[in-house]
Amino acid sequence: MQTFGKALAFAALASAAGAEEIGDAERGAKVFHQCTSCHQIGYGAEHRVGPHLNGVFGRAAAVFAEDYKYSKGLRREGENGLVWDFRTLDAYIENPKALVSGTRMNFRGIKNPEMRADLLAYMRSFSASPADIPEAQPTGVPREVELEPEILALVGDPEYGEYLASECSTCHQSSGGDDGIPSITQWPDEDFVVAMHAYKRKIRPHPVMQMMAGRLTDEEIAALAAYFKNLE
Numbered sequence: 001m002q003t004f005g006k007a008l009a010f011a012a013l014a015s016a017a018g019a020e021e022i023g024d025a026e027r028g029a030k031v032f033h034q035c036t037s038c039h040q041i042g043y044g045a046e047h048r049v050g051p052h053l054n055g056v057f058g059r060a061a062a063v064f065a066e067d068y069k070y071s072k073g074l075r076r077e078g079e080n081g082l083v084w085d086f087r088t089l090d091a092y093i094e095n096p097k098a099l100v101s102g103t104r105m106n107f108r109g110i111k112n113p114e115m116r117a118d119l120l121a122y123m124r125s126f127s128a129s130p131a132d133i134p135e136a137q138p139t140g141v142p143r144e145v146e147l148e149p150e151i152l153a154l155v156g157d158p159e160y161g162e163y164l165a166s167e168c169s170t171c172h173q174s175s176g177g178d179d180g181i182p183s184i185t186q187w188p189d190e191d192f193v194v195a196m197h198a199y200k201r202k203i204r205p206h207p208v209m210q211m212m213a214g215r216l217t218d219e220e221i222a223a224l225a226a227y228f229k230n231l232e
Helices: 002-017 025-035 072-079 086-094 113-124 158-164 189-200 207-214 218-229
Strands: none
Touching: 025 113, 086 113, 158 218, 189 207, 189 218
């Protein structure tokens, strides 16, 4: 609560300098890079592991329920009237699970209030007043590995994926909980495939995951992606 108070005080000081000023949006763009493994923002942004963040200011929580699978925690808070404004976004970015119990957002949070203010200033530039900037480029980072189109086009067998997933489930919780190990439940299949190939090519550093991915064929990775994508 003390940290949140500091953030509000910082915002108040910032507001005194300019009605729309929250923090430094340019610095916030750099902070946002730690969000890009899950979220996209800007022109052409789509839902990935997390929903896109265009227009997030003033948006009700879990508003994209028709085309994005939210956690039960976020759906509950959306039904309870949670709206994303400066106060709620600041608290969520500081500690997601403290604001929304049961969220799948696997993020340790940003404790520094000025970094959060900068990040919010950047995200604010993609919400109404100021409106989205159609000419703005998406901030999502390029794929970690460029894969042949035929690999991305593989349609996995989710039943085979379930069979293969027994080893994954010794670490990753099928419920979507994390407890220090990232959740892979309901990942977009393309993100799953790209991540596994990044381990396979030793671009991602975790040695156990490199070993596990190295054993899998392209078809087996596609099957696992199909299984985890639709796992409830």
